Amino acid sequence: MAFTLPDLPYDYHKLEPHIDAWTMEIHHGKHHAGYTKKLNAAIEGTDLAGKDIVDILTNLDMENSAVRNNGGGFYNHSLFWSVMSPDGGGTPDGDVAAAINEAFGSFDEFKKKFAAAAGTRFGSGWAWLCVHKGGKVDVCSSPNQDNPLMPGVGCGGTPILGIDVWEHAYYLNYQNKRPDYVGAFFNVINWKEVARRYSEGK
Numbered sequence: 571m572a573f574t575l576p577d578l579p580y581d582y583h584k585l586e587p588h589i590d591a592w593t594m595e596i597h598h599g600k601h602h603a604g605y606t607k608k609l610n611a612a613i614e615g616t617d618l619a620g621k622d623i624v625d626i627l628t629n630l631d632m633e634n635s636a637v638r639n640n641g642g643g644f645y646n647h648s649l650f651w652s653v654m655s656p657d658g659g660g661t662p663d664g665d666v667a668a669a670i671n672e673a674f675g676s677f678d679e680f681k682k683k684f685a686a687a688a689g690t691r692f693g694s695g696w697a698w699l700c701v702h703k704g705g706k707v708d709v710c711s712s713p714n715q716d717n718p719l720m721p722g723v724g725c726g727g728t729p730i731l732g733i734d735v736w737e738h739a740y741y742l743n744y745q746n747k748r749p750d751y752v753g754a755f756f757n758v759i760n761w762k763e764v765a766r767r768y769s770e771g772k
């Protein structure tokens with residue numbers, strides 16, 4: 571049973587003006603499709619074939635660069651599409667909002683920490699909001715397609731929000747202005763999905 575590229579839950583243009591349609595089309599249709607295909611090739615005929623992606627990443631041999639890069643790429647982008655929405659933005663509520671306030675003092679402080687993690691990640695990578703067992707949240711970043719489920723990466727725990735800061739995620743619209751892209755991302759965050767992932771991961 572091979573992994574399949576998940577459909578986007580909205581049309582390519584629906585996140586405009588924050589994220590442009592062409593970027594979305596290339597990002598989903600080429601980059602994410604490529605990670606999916608290469609992940610399948612990397613696990614075919616091995617004992618990883620048929621396993622769940624969370625299981626694969628949690629127990630990953632970090633020396634296995636094909637699965638590390640493409641399994642990470644497959645999982646990270648699947649999460650990324652789901653935590654954005656044309657109806658997104660605003661602020662969270664409920665348990666995840668309480669956990670954010672507890673960890674950072676306020677939503678604005680969280681925003682600053684998350685934007686700083688995304689802005690200071692040198693080169694390609696991701697910034698994350700993660701939940702630990704018990705419900706505590708924190709922010710970190712990881713290089714390339716690594717993510718906090720992998721052994722020894724980032725803050726550990728389960729990622730519930732992530733932003734792709736590879737140039738392919740923003741360069742067409744924002745060129746070198748990564749902070750503008752990160753700022754715009756806050757207008758499309760799907761806090762309902764983040765809350766659902768929080769409940770599941772805590």
Ligand code: MN3
Pocket residue numbers: 597601647734736738739
């Ligand atoms: Mn990407």
